[in-house]
Amino acid sequence: MPPMSLPSEHAAQLHECFISLGSNIDPDHYFVQALEIISRECVLLARSKAIRTAPVGYQHQPDFLNAALLVNTPLEREAFRNYLKGVEDRLGRVRGAIKSGPRTMDLDIVAWDGEIVDDGYFQHDYVRKPIDEVLISSGRTLEPSKHL
Template sequence: MAKIFISLGSNIEPERYLKAALTDLDYYFETLELSSVFESEAVGFEGTNFLNMVVAAQTELPIADVVNRFKQIEQSHGRVKGAKKFAPRTLDLDLLLYDDTVSTQPIELPRAEILYNAFVLWPLAEIAPSLTHPVVKQSYQTLWDSYDKSQQSLWPVEFSWSK
């Protein structure tokens, strides 16, 4: 079983779509662990605020199949295939980590955003503080502690989801 970490984000009916994504992830993957949910301003475009979180899960699927499953989940909840990267979205699921895999194919792992987006690093540090980034060889808590928090504004928000 591989341990995976998934970034979830939405700025169109975000609470609705995060809950829908969690329900789907719980169906397809095992042993979900959820970070807090954080609200942040849109990055890379003008838009409404996002809700973001990180989820850890277990899977026997290979990386390419995990990514394909995420795309299916996104599309089943209104994400338009081939839509502009920096634009509002119902749901964005990104594979951040697949065990300690370092790769460029079928996707880049670990995902680069871990190191420069607060809305990814803070929730990742929350649920896996002592886990070490396989490239920079620092724990996610150390990376978050040293992150320049003036770069992006985000804050925890109330959120509840039940299976």
């Protein structure tokens, strides 16, 4: 029996999301794990190469590995943000007293449906460079959010 599907007018709208990834605790391991989870549970459209960057804020920690992903999801933005925090938790993320401290994985929504929603894109090369790489490779463009 073929799989059942709803007519297209009832299908969930897919949202396009740019995600920033960062890790400085065993980053090679956790990058692979994060990519496996997100590829399995979302529609992965594009990804950047990982870049190594110096920490920002709290300096007494290892360098970070940063990258970006472009995915499709049927979840609304707040639900997807909660999903990403759950992925961080599954990967052993411990949220300590130092907000910019070491972490196994940090996953942030940078752009949602073509709008930049995280001003980190404008403030930090470790966010902007991987996102720009994905923009170029995917042929997409982004607009600043009216709410930033």
